[in-house]
Amino acid sequence: MALRFEVLGRFNRARAARLTLPHFTCQTPLFMPVGTQGSTIKGLTTDQLETIGCQIILGNTYHLELRPGSQLIDDLGGLHKFMNWKRALLTDSGGFQMVSLLHLADITEEGVTFQSPVDGKPMLLTPEESINIQNNIGADIIMALDDVVKTTITGPRIEEAMYRTLRWIDRCIAAHKKPDVQNLFGIVQGGLDPVLRDICVRGLVERNLPGYAIGGLAGGEDKDSFWRVVAQCTAGLPEDKPRYVMGVGYPLDIVVCSALGADMYDCVYPTRTARFGSALVPEGVLKLKQNAMATDERPIDPSCPCMVCKNYTRAYLHCLVTKDPMGSQLLSYHNLSFMARLSRDLHMSILEGRFPEFVRGFLRVQFPKGDVPKWVHNAMEVAGIDISECCTPTNCQHDAMEAAGVDISEFCPPTRCP
Amino acid sequence: MELISCLQPNLWASLADEVPAWVNEKRNKTSVERTLRWLDACIALDAASGRNSLGVVVGGSSIEQRKLCATEVSKRNVSGFWIGGFGLGESVEERCSLLNAVTDCLPLEKPRIVSRLGLPEEVLEGVASGIDLFDSTYIYQLTMGGFALIFPIDMVEREMQNGVFDSSAGDSAKINLRATTYRKDMSRIVDGCTCFTCQNHTRAYLNHLINVHEMLAQILLEIHNTHHYLRFFRSIREAIKAGEFDIFWKQFVENRRSQIAAAAM
Numbered sequence: 018m019a020l021r022f023e024v025l026g027r028f029n030r031a032r033a034a035r036l037t038l039p040h041f042t043c044q045t046p047l048f049m050p051v052g053t054q055g056s057t058i059k060g061l062t063t064d065q066l067e068t069i070g071c072q073i074i075l076g077n078t079y080h081l082e083l084r085p086g087s088q089l090i091d092d093l094g095g096l097h098k099f100m101n102w103k104r105a106l107l108t109d110s111g112g113f114q115m116v117s118l119l120h121l122a123d124i125t126e127e128g129v130t131f132q133s134p135v136d137g138k139p140m141l142l143t144p145e146e147s148i149n150i151q152n153n154i155g156a157d158i159i160m161a162l163d164d165v166v167k168t169t170i171t172g173p174r175i176e177e178a179m180y181r182t183l184r185w186i187d188r189c190i191a192a193h194k195k196p197d198v199q200n201l202f203g204i205v206q207g208g209l210d211p212v213l214r215d216i217c218v219r220g221l222v223e224r225n226l227p228g229y230a231i232g233g234l235a236g237g238e239d240k241d242s243f244w245r246v247v248a249q250c251t252a253g254l255p256e257d258k259p260r261y262v263m264g265v266g267y268p269l270d271i272v273v274c275s276a277l278g279a280d281m282y283d284c285v286y287p288t289r290t291a292r293f294g295s296a297l298v299p300e301g302v303l304k305l306k307q308n309a310m311a312t313d314e315r316p317i318d319p320s321c322p323c324m325v326c327k328n329y330t331r332a333y334l335h336c337l338v339t340k341d342p343m344g345s346q347l348l349s350y351h352n353l354s355f356m357a358r359l360s361r362d363l364h365m366s367i368l369e370g371r372f373p374e375f376v377r378g379f380l381r382v383q384f385p386k387g388d389v390p391k392w393v394h395n396a397m398e399v400a401g402i403d404i405s406e407c408c409t410p411t412n413c414q415h416d417a418m419e420a421a422g423v424d425i426s427e428f429c430p431p432t433r434c435p
Numbered sequence: 436m437e438l439i440s441c442l443q444p445n446l447w448a449s450l451a452d453e454v455p456a457w458v459n460e461k462r463n464k465t466s467v468e469r470t471l472r473w474l475d476a477c478i479a480l481d482a483a484s485g486r487n488s489l490g491v492v493v494g495g496s497s498i499e500q501r502k503l504c505a506t507e508v509s510k511r512n513v514s515g516f517w518i519g520g521f522g523l524g525e526s527v528e529e530r531c532s533l534l535n536a537v538t539d540c541l542p543l544e545k546p547r548i549v550s551r552l553g554l555p556e557e558v559l560e561g562v563a564s565g566i567d568l569f570d571s572t573y574i575y576q577l578t579m580g581g582f583a584l585i586f587p588i589d590m591v592e593r594e595m596q597n598g599v600f601d602s603s604a605g606d607s608a609k610i611n612l613r614a615t616t617y618r619k620d621m622s623r624i625v626d627g628c629t630c631f632t633c634q635n636h637t638r639a640y641l642n643h644l645i646n647v648h649e650m651l652a653q654i655l656l657e658i659h660n661t662h663h664y665l666r667f668f669r670s671i672r673e674a675i676k677a678g679e680f681d682i683f684w685k686q687f688v689e690n691r692r693s694q695i696a697a698a699a700m
Binding site: 054059089101 | 635
């Protein structure tokens with residue numbers, strides 16, 4: 018174990034904690050930006066990432082092994098040294114990328130078989146190899162190779178994947194050469210089936226890992242199922258270890274998951290949406306490519322203290338995003354600042370005993386008409402946070418009818434109260 | 436001029452008919468006459484009557500036309516001179532005599548800018564002819580090609596004192612960081628360079644960034660190349676102030692020649 022996790026404050030299930038890693042001491046809840054091929058984040062320097070407030074960044078094992086190669090990284094002293102990033106790093110197992118990027122990737126008991134993108138030769142990524150590569154790269158947190166299936170798939174494949182994930186975690190643990198400086202996180206699988214999820218949680222907790230991730234979500238499942246799986250897993254995972262929901266995501270999702278007791282998140286969303294000219298703002302998303310932006314002299318977000326909002330107008334950014342890669346660089350900067358501030362707000366509001374107020378404020382700005390989605394209602398109920406004042410109750414008779422025992426579901430859209 | 440009044444620059448160059456060195460005499464003559472007419476038209480339309488303008492001097496490869504144009508432009512109410520038509524295929528020898536012909540006819544107290552001369556040697560020639568400002572895409576093209584400037588500036592300054600050239604310490608003017616030889620090179624682009632890139636990153640990392648087509652590669656390279664190039668200009672200024680520009684120039688060129696010769700062996 019190469020980390021320390023201390024809960025500093027709580028509100029029901031939500032916690033604000035200090036996560037001490039070999040390279041950096043972090044505050045959770047936190048969002049981790051995802052590095053692209055060079056483990057850089059769309060043109061941002063490590064200097065800028067520090068200024069923005071990024072605490073941990075994610076390196077893509079698959080890409081790094083392809084170029085420049087994990088052995089080279091190890092020879093040159095590890096990824097921290099190679100890219101000159103002084104804070105924390107997390108690498109994924111490489112499995113997910115392969116399955117999503119490579120057409121002929123296939124999963125067997127041995128590992129993930131795929132066609133090398135370089136010369137088409139058949140190759141195999143085993144749990145041992147994944148851990149070996151990640152040992153070379155040297156990140157503070159490394160991820161077990163799991164058998165990940167999309168939540169939109171049903172049937173026996175999900176059960177198979179869950180049990181295989183448990184078998185593979187033992188192989189990962191055995192192969193891990195640097196447990197004193199790198200933390201191996203296990204990943205909970207099991208699709209949307211609570212029984213399978215429960216088995217997987219227990220199995221991983223038995224192995225006494227430094228931290229746990231909730232995997233297999235953020236893949237197109239409906240939101241109602243999504244939050245229930247997160248709620249179930251956070252309830253079953255140990256209190257004193259970090260919980261990482263992989264692939265999340267939208268600010269709303271992060272707020273909900275934090276309310277349910279999760280600590281860490283990663284997603285390509287903020288940087289990817291920047292590339293398409295969208296900026297994250299408290300109200301939601303601002304699309305810089307819109308014609309209306311061409312003459313808008315305001316910053317992206319007047320309340321944002323980041324370098325981009327302090328120096329550039331929407332009009333100028335509109336000009337850039339339609340023509341120049343610098344546009345996406347500046348938007349990435351802003352979007353990551355937004356996510357870092359969200360992380361800080363979550364941590365501080367829980368720590369300072371005003372988490373419910375923060376959540377209500379957040380929802381009010383995102384849903385000024387009070388149309389908070391039903392799944393958020395449901396999740397917040399479980400999280401013990403009263404958000405009734407953010408929602409317009411008038412038109413929705415659903416809850417009242419439910420309480421009276423009358424089923425009116427056939428009249429209602431499935432996930433939202435209008 | 437409407438564009439100019441919208442953009443509100445500190446300086447603007449008049450619209451000109453710039454022609455390359457190899458056009459015929461008639462075309463060249465036309466370009467001079469037209470450029471002067473357009474200059475007058477621009478000034479007439481300018482709210483500040485030319486106070487922030489750079490009059491463009493053309494004339495191709497004709498010494499006579501160059502002198503004529505320079506003299507005529509000098510008579511107008513301009514605040515400086517943009518010497519056009521170079522970097523378009525003229526020979527080095529031609530360029531020197533043409534530049535001198537132009538600057539000889541320009542007033543001393545107004546700045547002269549020349550476009551498209553970017554190589555260090557070209558800059559030195561321009562400076563020798565009395566040019567004050569240079570604009571070119573040299574740095575941009577270096578960066579886009581994955582090149583980093585490494586030509587010694589300080590060494591040349593040292594050489595001015597020693598008068599001895601040490602070929603083993605020298606190196607070519609630039610390196611191509613795309614090359615596999617840099618895959619594991621943990622040294623800085625230029626040892627001791629104070630730019631952000633050299634203070635924070637290695638050749639190996641840049642090599643990787645270039646090879647995976649990351650935008651950060653160009654950002655970091657541009658920072659270094661610009662920094663290095665501006666240092667070169669600072670050294671030129673210092674050499675001129677010390678009254679040693681000729682030595683500086685000579686040393687620089689000889690240094691380059693020895694390196695090229697050494698590399699060829």
